[in-house]
Amino acid sequence: MQKRVTEPQRLLKDNGELQQAGYATELLLEYHRDDIKASSFRIKEWDYYLITNEEYAVALTVADNSYMALLSVSLLDFKTPGFKTTSIIKPLTFGKLKLPSSSKSGDITYRDKRIQIEFLHIDNSRRIKCYLKNFNNQKDFSCDIALKDEPRDSMVIATPFPNDRKAFYYNQKINCMRAEGVATYDGRVYRFDPNSSFGTLDWGRGVWTYKNTWYWGSASGIVDNKTFGFNIGYGFGDTSAATENMLFYDGTAHKLENITFEIPMSGEKYDYMAPWTFTSSDGRFEMSFTPIIDRCDYTSVGLIASDQHQVFGRFSGKAQLDDGKEIILKGFLGFAERVHNRW
Numbered sequence: 001m002q003k004r005v006t007e008p009q010r011l012l013k014d015n016g017e018l019q020q021a022g023y024a025t026e027l028l029l030e031y032h033r034d035d036i037k038a039s040s041f042r043i044k045e046w047d048y049y050l051i052t053n054e055e056y057a058v059a060l061t062v063a064d065n066s067y068m069a070l071l072s073v074s075l076l077d078f079k080t081p082g083f084k085t086t087s088i089i090k091p092l093t094f095g096k097l098k099l100p101s102s103s104k105s106g107d108i109t110y111r112d113k114r115i116q117i118e119f120l121h122i123d124n125s126r127r128i129k130c131y132l133k134n135f136n137n138q139k140d141f142s143c144d145i146a147l148k149d150e151p152r153d154s155m156v157i158a159t160p161f162p163n164d165r166k167a168f169y170y171n172q173k174i175n176c177m178r179a180e181g182v183a184t185y186d187g188r189v190y191r192f193d194p195n196s197s198f199g200t201l202d203w204g205r206g207v208w209t210y211k212n213t214w215y216w217g218s219a220s221g222i223v224d225n226k227t228f229g230f231n232i233g234y235g236f237g238d239t240s241a242a243t244e245n246m247l248f249y250d251g252t253a254h255k256l257e258n259i260t261f262e263i264p265m266s267g268e269k270y271d272y273m274a275p276w277t278f279t280s281s282d283g284r285f286e287m288s289f290t291p292i293i294d295r296c297d298y299t300s301v302g303l304i305a306s307d308q309h310q311v312f313g314r315f316s317g318k319a320q321l322d323d324g325k326e327i328i329l330k331g332f333l334g335f336a337e338r339v340h341n342r343w
Contacts, residue, residue, distance in 0.1 A: 002255055003241045005029060011158065012036065016166040018158055021241035025153040025253045031101050031170050031205045038166040038207040041066050044343075045099045047108060047119055048202040049128050051145055051179045052220070054333060055079055056190050057312070058143055058183050060130055062097065062108050062117060065343065069093040071115055073132050073141055074295060075185055076312060078333070081293045084136045088115055103172050103203040124148075126177070126199070135185060145181030145192055147199040150174060151227065153253035155246045159237040161209050169206040169236050175229035175248050176220040177201070196222075198229070212236075212341050215261045217278070219315060219334025223327055226250040230319060230334075232259045232278070232285065245285070247319050247327070254322045257282040261336060272296070272309045276336060278317075287317035287329070289336055303342065310337040 003022035011029040013019055016037025019029070036043060046063035059074040072087040100106025108119040114134070120127040126147040135141035154174040161167035179197040183190040198220035214235035221228060229248045236244070245256035258281040264274040276289040291313040299306045314331040321327065 002243065002257070005156075005158065010035065011170055012168075018160050018168050021158055021160050021238070023158075023242035023244065023246075023255070024156040027102060027104060027154075027156055027172055029156075029158055029170065033095060033101065033205075036166075036207055038164075040094055042167065042207045042209075043095070044204065044206055044208050045095075045097075046070075046202070046204050047099065047103070048204075049119065049126075049147075050200045050202075050218075050335075051128070051147075051192055051197065052200075052333060053179075053192060053197040058145070058190070060117065060119075060128060060143075062099065062110060062119065064093050064095060064097040064099055066094050067092060069097055071110060071117060073115075073130060073135065075135075075141065075183065075190075076293055076295065078292050078312065083293055083295050085295065085297060086132060086135050086141075087297075099205075101205075103174070103201065122146075124150075126150075126201075128181075128199075137186075139186045141183070141185045143181065143183035145179055145183070145199070147177040147179055147201075148194065149178040151176050151248060151251035153248060153251060155231045155244055155253070157236075157239075157242060157244045159239060159241075161237045164207075164209055167207045167209050167237070169204065169208065171206075171236065171244065172201070172203040173218065173231040173244070174201040174203075175218065175231060176227040176251070198227075200229075208343065210342060212339075212343075214339050215337065216339075217261070217334065217336035219332055220248075221332055223249075223329070223332075228327060230285070232256075232336075234259070245280070247285075247321060249321055249327065256280060256284055259285055261338070263338060270309070270338065272311050272338075276311075276313075278336075284320035285317075287315045287319075290314050290316070290331075305342045307340045308337065309339070310335055
């Protein structure tokens, strides 16, 4: 049984625990950083945007993880294939980036001598702007992209952690926004046409435990002349009240039960570039996945470590809507990831 949140209320109780765990299709629960009663070192807040088409993608992150902030830019080329990620770390921010308490309003603006990055709300659209000096090989990166036609429904979930009552994850994933604009790097212009380009937002606010391994997958595109996308994942705490698995067809959400990521092994290690499969407990999401790029990143500094594998590739298989309609996918571009953090 999936517990659905239907009424607006404060996200946290007076003692810092979740009012209720569950999912919604809009941002009903109100997050306020000041309501948190856990250690300030455990607070994690981020906005992550991914803009894709069939040939390339741009990903931008602004994260305030309390003891450090992360400003990250990635450019991916699916034809070559290849990618470049450049990240800037700012120590001991503890909320100084002032990320908004809602994804629906409030802007993010950060500037220093090397990077200028803005996530803005302008006239019912989102504007993503960035200039990064020396992105790679002394060459700069810039982008200016608008995300429009935001669907009615999104994936929203409030999740507790089983071993810490004051730890929680409040998350919204928005799929299938139309993307229009350009990115530039090394003399090349990467154009995003709204007929074939889509933006995804991962908006996260929470108090996290020290060790976590999560799985997340997402895709957005066109099927039968309708926008179609999905959000799948687990490992983000105790999802017994609700999963974050959801299909989006023509702007409407269709809730799924549990989904398992089957990542192939080579000996005792994951073989991320071999074909994956995905299975579901309700039989409504059965996919194969052929990787193109493993956007991997490994960091280890003292007690802090992150091992990330965000694998972009193509999904093929079937997904079933609430009314029984089957969506057949063949080479549908998206990504699936496995991330292990000590943070």
